[in-house]
Amino acid sequence: MMSLRLRLSLTLGAAFALIWALAAAWMLSDLRNQMMFSLDQRLVASARMVAGLLEQLPALPSKGEGTHFSAEQLNIPGGMACQVSSLRGEILARSHSDPQQALEAEKMGFHDQIIDGAPWRSFTLARGDVRITTADRQIEREALNMSILLAASVPVGVALLGCLCLLWLGIGQGLAPLNRMRDALMRRSADSLEPLQIHPLPSELQPLLETQNQLFQRIGKTIERERRLTGDAAHELRSPLTAIKTHLQVARMTDGAARDQSLARAEEGADRLHRTLEQLLLLARVEGSLSFDDGVQCSAEQVAKLAIQDAASGDRQRIRFQLPARFSDAPLQMPAVLSIAALRNLLDNALRHTPSDRAVELSLETNGNRVHFLVRDHGPGIAEDDLQHLTQRFWRNGQSTGCGLGLAIVQAIVQRCGCTLHFDSRPDGLRVELTMPLQPA
Numbered sequence: 429m430m431s432l433r434l435r436l437s438l439t440l441g442a443a444f445a446l447i448w449a450l451a452a453a454w455m456l457s458d459l460r461n462q463m464m465f466s467l468d469q470r471l472v473a474s475a476r477m478v479a480g481l482l483e484q485l486p487a488l489p490s491k492g493e494g495t496h497f498s499a500e501q502l503n504i505p506g507g508m509a510c511q512v513s514s515l516r517g518e519i520l521a522r523s524h525s526d527p528q529q530a531l532e533a534e535k536m537g538f539h540d541q542i543i544d545g546a547p548w549r550s551f552t553l554a555r556g557d558v559r560i561t562t563a564d565r566q567i568e569r570e571a572l573n574m575s576i577l578l579a580a581s582v583p584v585g586v587a588l589l590g591c592l593c594l595l596w597l598g599i600g601q602g603l604a605p606l607n608r609m610r611d612a613l614m615r616r617s618a619d620s621l622e623p624l625q626i627h628p629l630p631s632e633l634q635p636l637l638e639t640q641n642q643l644f645q646r647i648g649k650t651i652e653r654e655r656r657l658t659g660d661a662a663h664e665l666r667s668p669l670t671a672i673k674t675h676l677q678v679a680r681m682t683d684g685a686a687r688d689q690s691l692a693r694a695e696e697g698a699d700r701l702h703r704t705l706e707q708l709l710l711l712a713r714v715e716g717s718l719s720f721d722d723g724v725q726c727s728a729e730q731v732a733k734l735a736i737q738d739a740a741s742g743d744r745q746r747i748r749f750q751l752p753a754r755f756s757d758a759p760l761q762m763p764a765v766l767s768i769a770a771l772r773n774l775l776d777n778a779l780r781h782t783p784s785d786r787a788v789e790l791s792l793e794t795n796g797n798r799v800h801f802l803v804r805d806h807g808p809g810i811a812e813d814d815l816q817h818l819t820q821r822f823w824r825n826g827q828s829t830g831c832g833l834g835l836a837i838v839q840a841i842v843q844r845c846g847c848t849l850h851f852d853s854r855p856d857g858l859r860v861e862l863t864m865p866l867q868p869a
Contacts, residue, residue, distance in 0.1 A: 431442050432606075436599050448591075451670050452584045456577050463573045467564070468538060471508070473550035475562045478510055479555040500754075509548075511561045520558060533561040540566075545761040609637065621648040653715065657821065661708055663850035666702065672697040710769060714840040720766050725759035728792055728799040728864070731767045736790065738768065739775035748778060750791040760799070760846040761865040773834035774803045774860050781807030781858070795867075801862040810853040818851060838862070 511531045512521040519530055529543045533552050541548055543563075550563035609626055616622075616651050623641040675694035679687045713720075726734070729751060760767050778788040786806040793800045810818065817823045821841035822832035842849045845864070852859040 433599050437596050441595055444591060444595065445588060448588050456580065459577065459580060460573055463576055467569050471562045471564065474508060474510065475551055475553040478560050479553060484510065491750045508562060508564045512560065514560050515557055516557065521860065526703045527852055529563045531563055559575045560628055566617060576783045605633055609633065642702060665704065668697045668701040706835060711837050711840060712843060714766065714837060720763035722765065724764045726764040727759055727768065728753065731764065731771060732790060732792060732801065734768050735771035735775055738772045739779060746787055747775060748787045748789050750789065755792060756794045756866065761867045767844060767864055768840045768843045770862060771801055773838050774862060777834050778803050778805035782806050795865045797868060798863050799866055803860045804857055806857045810858055812853065815851050815853060
């Protein structure tokens with residue numbers, strides 16, 4: 429795989445070189461045009477200078493085919509030809525012997541012509557009865573232009589190479605904090621969950637560092653939660669297993685009513701063990717990343733009725749359900765399995781602490797896009813100091829006969845699905861308010 433530094437260098441370097449190439453092409457094209465314009469202006473200036481010198485010389489013969497002036501006499505720059513001709517085309521004077529062919533002087537101004545098989549650039553100026561034509565070879569003009577362009581291109585190329593080198597060094601310096609973070613991660617042991625401490629760090633990489641540390645924190649909490657769950661489960665499962673084993677041993681050694689009683693208690697222990705295992709599995713699923721979305725949508729009334737059916741175990745008379753006259757039938761915005769499980773655990777807890785001759789009350793209330801489930805029991809209540817421990821795993825007060833996982837599961841569902849849970853302990857019983865979100869209309 430190509431490194432990030434090389435990829436950035438190639439991408440930015442290519443864009444940088446393209447921009448420089450376009451700018452250099454524009455500059456060199458403008459320089460060429462300016463150079464050609466300057467050479468043309470030299471032809472114009474030379475023609476005008478010759479015209480001024482001719483006015484100071486004696487009169488030229490009418491037919492001057494053999495008349496020659498040197499370039500020094502006419503102050504003609506080297507490599508440039510000059511020709512003086514009459515209006516009828518007769519050559520009166522010339523400052524060159526090369527080319528042998530006469531220069532074309534019929535057209536005024538600038539003109540490109542082929543003389544002796546070579547291209548020339550000429551300028552013709554009419555002054556009185558004569559025409560003055562100056563010219564120079566195109567190959568010399570191109571050679572001069574190429575030398576100037578080459579002289580201008582070399583600094584541009586050197587500057588471009590220098591900029592690319594600085595770009596490579598600058599990208600490497602800019603990626604140095606990322607390399608420090610990489611080295612810090614490579615030096616860590618596989619089971620280390622300590623947060624990364626890297627200073628200084630650019631503001632662009634600060635969210636990455638914070639996210640990485642949050643990931644370490646979540647992993648640490650997950651591992652600690654699993655360790656605690658494993659330890660608590662081992663302790664909680666040991667008691668019913670020991671009780672079942674003891675009762676079975678007693679039943680093996682006895683007969684009659686004693687044996688039946690031991691088998692019944694062993695069956696009760698097996699049921700308790702079964703409930704504990706089911707609660708542990710549900711808690712692990714809720715706290716994990718498994719999905720509960722099965723496509724089933726239930727309204728709050730349906731959730732309440734299903735939870736009552738599961739919690740009452742055939743004795744629905746112990747739960748008094750109060751539904752307001754006007755109530756929203758919008759489905760809950762959470763998996764039906766979790767909503768039913770949360771409300772069922774609250775009802776189970778209320779039934780466990782309510783005398784058999786009293787009923788548990790369940791009422792519903794809608795407030796905006798949220799529904800409130802209010803569960804009220806008629807038990808002895810909970811001490812104010814113990815309310816904070818109600819949702820802890822395997823926590824039980826002296827009067828509880830459950831496994832201590834029901835309210836912990838409710839708390840896990842609340843945290844996962846954006847619900848709220850509130851406990852209110854009074855002398856005549858505990859009131860629990862569970863709020864769930866409704867789907868928008």
